[in-house]
Amino acid sequence: MSGISSLPGSTDKNPTPFYPDHLFVEGVAAIAVFLVIVLIAFVWQVPLEEMADPGDTAYVPRPEWYFLFYFQLLKYFEGSLAVVAIVVLPALTLALLVLLPFLDRSAATGIRKRPLTAALALASVLCIAALTALSVLEDESHLYTMDLPPVTDEQIAAGEEIFGRFCQICHSVDGKGGFMAPDLTQIGARANRAYIEQVIIDPQIVNQATIMSVIPLSDAERHEVSAYLSRKK
Amino acid sequence: MDSEEKKNLPRRKFFINGIKAVVGFFGLSLSIPLAGFFISPVLKKNAPGWIEIADVPALTAGEPVGITYKYARKDGWEMSEIRKTAFVLKQADGNIAAFSNRCTHLGCGVTWDPAARRFKCPCHGGVFDAQGKVLEGPPPKPLAQLAVKVEANKIFINEA
Amino acid sequence: MNRIYQFIDERLHLGPLISEIANHPVPDHANLLKTPKAIIYCFGGMVFFILLLQVLTGVFLMFYYVPSPDHAYASVTYIRQETAFGGLLQSVHRVGASAAVVMVMLHMLRVVLTGSYKNPRELNWVVGVFLLLLVAGFSFTGYLLPWDQKAYWATTVGVNMIAGIPLIGGFLADALRGGSEVGALTLTRFFVIHVMVLPALLTIFLAAHFFMIRRQGISRPL
Numbered sequence: 114m115s116g117i118s119s120l121p122g123s124t125d126k127n128p129t130p131f132y133p134d135h136l137f138v139e140g141v142a143a144i145a146v147f148l149v150i151v152l153i154a155f156v157w158q159v160p161l162e163e164m165a166d167p168g169d170t171a172y173v174p175r176p177e178w179y180f181l182f183y184f185q186l187l188k189y190f191e192g193s194l195a196v197v198a199i200v201v202l203p204a205l206t207l208a209l210l211v212l213l214p215f216l217d218r219s220a221a222t223g224i225r226k227r228p229l230t231a232a233l234a235l236a237s238v239l240c241i242a243a244l245t246a247l248s249v250l251e252d253e254s255h256l257y258t259m260d261l262p263p264v265t266d267e268q269i270a271a272g273e274e275i276f277g278r279f280c281q282i283c284h285s286v287d288g289k290g291g292f293m294a295p296d297l298t299q300i301g302a303r304a305n306r307a308y309i310e311q312v313i314i315d316p317q318i319v320n321q322a323t324i325m326s327v328i329p330l331s332d333a334e335r336h337e338v339s340a341y342l343s344r345k346k
Numbered sequence: 347m348d349s350e351e352k353k354n355l356p357r358r359k360f361f362i363n364g365i366k367a368v369v370g371f372f373g374l375s376l377s378i379p380l381a382g383f384f385i386s387p388v389l390k391k392n393a394p395g396w397i398e399i400a401d402v403p404a405l406t407a408g409e410p411v412g413i414t415y416k417y418a419r420k421d422g423w424e425m426s427e428i429r430k431t432a433f434v435l436k437q438a439d440g441n442i443a444a445f446s447n448r449c450t451h452l453g454c455g456v457t458w459d460p461a462a463r464r465f466k467c468p469c470h471g472g473v474f475d476a477q478g479k480v481l482e483g484p485p486p487k488p489l490a491q492l493a494v495k496v497e498a499n500k501i502f503i504n505e506a
Numbered sequence: 507m508n509r510i511y512q513f514i515d516e517r518l519h520l521g522p523l524i525s526e527i528a529n530h531p532v533p534d535h536a537n538l539l540k541t542p543k544a545i546i547y548c549f550g551g552m553v554f555f556i557l558l559l560q561v562l563t564g565v566f567l568m569f570y571y572v573p574s575p576d577h578a579y580a581s582v583t584y585i586r587q588e589t590a591f592g593g594l595l596q597s598v599h600r601v602g603a604s605a606a607v608v609m610v611m612l613h614m615l616r617v618v619l620t621g622s623y624k625n626p627r628e629l630n631w632v633v634g635v636f637l638l639l640l641v642a643g644f645s646f647t648g649y650l651l652p653w654d655q656k657a658y659w660a661t662t663v664g665v666n667m668i669a670g671i672p673l674i675g676g677f678l679a680d681a682l683r684g685g686s687e688v689g690a691l692t693l694t695r696f697f698v699i700h701v702m703v704l705p706a707l708l709t710i711f712l713a714a715h716f717f718m719i720r721r722q723g724i725s726r727p728l
Contacts, residue, residue, distance in 0.1 A: 131529070132365075134532070149605075154598040155597070157601070173659075177645060179645070200672070210635045214625070217623075220625075221621065223621070386592075423572070423577065424580070
């Protein structure tokens with residue numbers, strides 16, 4: 114076991130033992146991480162969309178956020194260049210990662226003494242962050258925007274009532290309603306309020322293939338329905 | 347034990363207690379939700395309630411009739427159809443009784459033998475009379491009585 | 507407790523092994539009790555903690571989950587709506603996946619910036635790269651399991667990407683899907699990869715990762 118102490122890292126005069134000192138610190142850190150995860154899980158109830166429908170051609174899939182940068186990257190390699198994004202770049206990245214310790218062989222460990230590695234690491238982080246941001250921004254620009262009055266509790270209650278009269282014949286919410294049209298139990302997690310308004314004003318603008326008819330609602334009534342639905346998450 | 351280690355003892359004790367507290371925290375905060383998650387289907391009331399199984403006029407007093415009935419049960423995430431048999435008996439005083447056909451010994455299905463006027467179990471020789479009382483064999487208890495109600499000449503039993 | 511421990515120790519002689527693990531020195535620069543800067547050294551341990559949490563929540567979700575297109579969605583809905591704590595458990599599993607990715611990134615960044623991948627720790631770095639791929643694999647296969655629209659279409663796109671590899675891509679994609687379309691066979695494949703294959707590989711690579719950390723110590727300070 115002399116191998117451990119002869120290696121760099123354990124040269125302190127009075128090192129702290131792993132147990133119990135360090136394990137306690139790790140335990141406290143774990144509690145902090147755990148609480149953050151549970152809190153986010155509480156606030157952000159994971160949305161479950163409608164059941165998979167291989168026949169749906171209108172669905173726009175998006176990957177989980179940590180793959181968005183790659184998703185965005187794929188957009189820039191069109192046609193026969195796609196192979197660059199699918200094969201060449203991932204292979205190069207992987208090779209660079211695996212070979213990093215064999216390429217950067219100097220004994221220096223400080224960031225300032227290794228400008229190339231530090232710059233490369235920083236550039237990678239910036240690239241990933243920029244691509245992720247671009248992907249989010251491009252998606253948002255496709256979203257509908259509208260000037261809408263703020264949501265009030267009265268609006269939500271009235272919206273629920275109107276929804277029951279006009280929409281629930283075809284749409285279902287929380288297991289109640291028709292089967293002619295998509296379930297809207299979690300529509301608020303998928304669409305913003307302006308999008309919902311747009312669908313009600315003219316369904317065909319949003320989706321040419323829809324069989325939904327134009328619902329004759331006043332502006333106030335439409336705001337109430339959209340207020341109600343945007344809270345269904 | 348040298349003096350250096352002695353000096354460190356309270357410190358060491360503090361951290362060991364700290365680790366115990368961390369373990370306790372995770373033990374409690376994980377075991378309660380996970381156990382609740384695991385056990386929740388068991389605690390769920392899942393009774394279909396009253397089921398119509400027969401008409402009163404179709405019965406003869408003193409003669410148990412085996413009736414197979416069906417009901418839909420929510421079986422976790424699936425709806426499944428359950429088929430069961432009950433014996434319905436019109437008593438001499440006109441009251442209706444219903445018995446489960448499950449032998450109280452090990453759960454085989456008993457049949458009514460009209461000639462012997464006995465319920466007989468095909469597995470281990472259990473024999474019950476028309477009122478479900480044990481006459482012979484290993485069964486420890488009479489046939490289970492089911493809750494019955496009569497409304498407008500229709501007989502309902504309650505599936506608990 | 508003590509007598510049980512003595513009984514086992516007399517026969518297996520665990521003492522030296524345990525004290526080797528317990529008394530292993532933690533260098534000052536990685537010790538949060540000595541310097542707050544040491545916080546950058548805790549990301550790796552937090553990845554391990556989150557992975558344990560994922561295993562635990564995953565095992566419990568599996569008590570109800572059914573990997574079949576007919577029932578997957580219904581079983582997930584059942585977990586979310588009709589079990590106690592089911593919605594929270596699914597959320598924790600999903601948020602935990604994101605948290606694991608965040609911690610893995612931070613851990614990697616720390617290792618790069620402190621030059622910890624250098625001699626003699628090259629091998630451990632390579633093992634770490636494989637662990638990164640395993641985490642990505644977990645998230646890719648897990649995404650399909652709820653069998654909702656997002657799951658189906660994201661997987662369709664993901665596997666089609668593999669089909670874009672020249673020469674062997676089409677074959678690889680078909681092999682992964684179990685056919686030319688994402689369907690019942692894809693779901694069972696992804697499920698088994700997610701709950702059996704990847705966890706087994708993860709265990710092996712994590713064991714190697716930890717063994718090497720212990721054998722080589724934590725790298726010297728900047």
